[in-house]
Amino acid sequence: xxxxxxxxxxxxxxxxxxxxxxxxxxxxxxxxxxxxxxxxxxxxxxxxxxxxxxxxxxxxxxxxxxxxxxxxxx
Numbered sequence: 001x002x003x004x005x006x007x008x009x010x011x012x013x014x015x016x017x018x019x020x021x022x023x024x025x026x027x028x029x030x031x032x033x034x035x036x037x038x039x040x041x042x043x044x045x046x047x048x049x050x051x052x053x054x055x056x057x058x059x060x061x062x063x064x065x066x067x068x069x070x071x072x073x074x
Contacts, residue, residue, distance in 0.1 A: 031060065 038053050 031056070 035053060035057070
């Protein structure tokens with residue numbers, strides 16, 4: 001917000017970030033757990049369609065890239 005010249009929103013957005021972070025961490029840990037527990041052999045059963053884990057990973061990565069596009073930090 002300071003870059004957009006609205007510094008009064010910093011404390012509010014910090015509180016929002018602190019309140020949302022535990023949920024994000026829980027969902028992200030569940031996601032990583034599903035990747036670690038995936039059966040690698042089932043990833044190659046069907047050559048026509050993408051595996052759902054690969055699709056979830058691509059969607060998640062695309063959303064993170066989209067959120068960070070303004071910051072230029074990759």
